Amino acid sequence: MLDPSGLWPNWLKWALTGAALALSIVTLGFAVPAVLTAAAAYTAATTAAALATVATAAAAKAALATVIIVLASKLALATASGLGVVGGILSTAALSIAEVDRKMGWDRSHHINNLGWASFGFSIASWTVSLAGAYTSASLAFNAATKAGAAKDFVKYSSFFDTPIGSGILAAAKRMVGLSYKFTDKQGITTFSKIYGVTRFALRTTNFGRAIEARSKTAPSTPAPEADPSNFSAQPQPQATGSRLTDMPSSSASYYQAFRDEATRVRQPILGELFQG
Missing domain, CATH: 1.20.200 (Fumarase C; Chain A, domain 2)
Known part of the structure; x- marks a missing residue:
C-alpha cells in the first residue's frame, strides 16, 4: 500500500x-x-x-x-x-x-x-x-x-x-x-x-x-503540460498505446511531408549551382 x-x-x-x-x-x-x-x-x-x-x-x-x-x-x-x-x-x-x-x-x-x-x-x-x-x-x-x-x-x-x-x-x-x-x-x-x-x-x-x-x-494523475511544437522532434511526448496506433497514419504522413520539405531545401542550392555552372 x-x-x-x-x-x-x-x-x-x-x-x-x-x-x-x-x-x-x-x-x-x-x-x-x-x-x-x-x-x-x-x-x-x-x-x-x-x-x-x-x-x-x-x-x-x-x-x-x-x-x-x-x-x-x-x-x-x-x-x-x-x-x-x-x-x-x-x-x-x-x-x-x-x-x-x-x-x-x-x-x-x-x-x-x-x-x-x-x-x-x-x-x-x-x-x-x-x-x-x-x-x-x-x-x-x-x-x-x-x-x-x-x-x-x-x-x-x-x-x-x-x-x-x-x-x-x-x-x-x-x-x-x-x-x-x-x-x-x-x-x-x-x-x-x-x-x-x-x-x-x-x-x-x-x-x-x-x-x-x-x-x-495519493496525488491524482495530472495531464502533461503542453509542449512547445519546436521541441517535438527532440523531446517526443509519451502517448497511450491506443492513441499512438490511431495517430500512426497521420504521423507518417506528416513525417513524410517534413522529409520532402527538408530534402527540397537542401537540394535547391545544389541544383542552382549546377545550373549556374
Whole structure:
C-alpha cells in the first residue's frame, strides 16, 4: 500500500498488514464452524415452531427469533473476517510489488494504487458488516434486558447499562472493540479471547487509518503540460498505446511531408549551382 506521507517504516507496514491478515484468517477459521452450528440450530428452531401447539407457539416463535439473530451475528463475523482476508491479501500484494520496484528500480505505482483502492473498498465493506454484527449483539442484549424486566420478581434495573437501551449500547460497543469475542460458544468469553479481540480491533483500526491516509494523500494523475511544437522532434511526448496506433497514419504522413520539405531545401542550392555552372 502506498505511503505518501512516509510516516510508516517499511517493516512496520509489513508487520501491521501481516498480523491483521493472520488474525483475519484465524477468525474466519473459527467463525465458519460457528455459522454451521447456528444454521443447524435455526433449522431445528424452524421445525419446532412449525410443530408447536397453540400453547407453545408464542415461546417457539420467540426462540426462533433469537436463533435468527444469533445466526445473523455469526454470519456477520464470518463475512467481516472473510472480507478482511481479501483486503489483507490485496494489501500484501501491493507491498510486494512496491518492494520489487524498490529493488529493481521499476515504477508500477499505478498498479499499487489500484490494489490500495481495492483493499480500501474491502476494508470499508468489512467495517460495515461489523457494524451490522454489533447491531445483532445489541438486539440480543436489548431483548434479554426486556425479558428480565418483564419477570414477576423484577424490582428495578441496578444501572443504566442494565436497562434495555443501555445494555444494547454496551453490547454493541463491546462487540466492536472485541471485548465480547469468543472463539467458540462452548469456551465462552475468556481473558485470552478478550485480548485477541482487542488486538484484532487495534490492528484493523490502525490499518484502516493507514488506508484513509494513503488514499487521501495519493496525488491524482495530472495531464502533461503542453509542449512547445519546436521541441517535438527532440523531446517526443509519451502517448497511450491506443492513441499512438490511431495517430500512426497521420504521423507518417506528416513525417513524410517534413522529409520532402527538408530534402527540397537542401537540394535547391545544389541544383542552382549546377545550373549556374
